[in-house]
Amino acid sequence: MLHSNLPEPQLLKILLEPLLDDYQYWFSRANTLLRTEVIPFLGVESQQALLHRVEEAQRNVTAAQSLFQATDGQVGVDTAVLMNWHKLVTECWQIAHQYRSSK
Template sequence: MDPSNQSEAGVLLDQLLESLLADFDHWFQRGDELLRCCPDDVMGKTERDRLAARLTEGQKAIVATRSLVKASSQPMAISMDAMSPWHGLVTEVWGLAAKIAVYRRDQTLT
């Protein structure tokens, strides 16, 4: 492969990876925000604490991944096995957002 093509592919991979990591970071932060305003009727304290701990671990994993990418002299990718728990957390955040929205709607109707 032409070295310039390798360089272009590496830049593209780095851009895609950073975009993906930024997305995870955004949703993990959004999850934290939702947990701070989440009523007990939507999610109990114990369950909120557990989700908060998993979001913190996810955020730490994103920071660690960024550090590894930055330290590497070669373009990197992340395996689906590594990202799968992050996807699960994002799905939980979306579910929590939906539950809070329904709860608030129901509160305004009563």
């Protein structure tokens, strides 16, 4: 098991901190794509709805990062929340890939 001898806060810092940074990065990229490009296969309403979901996820990740930093790594994020973010990132990756392939 990875770092199984570390105290829980250090383990959270090693695993969760970079994961939250990754979510910020990918949501930022998706946000930029959805704001700057017309994605014909999505349609305007679907694109706006996805953008809204991405923006909400970005705010939630920012809040989680702030709490994590303010508590010196004493606060984690529920696995169900992480899975929802992961699903959204995956959806955005698929759309970006399909968009690039269609150009």
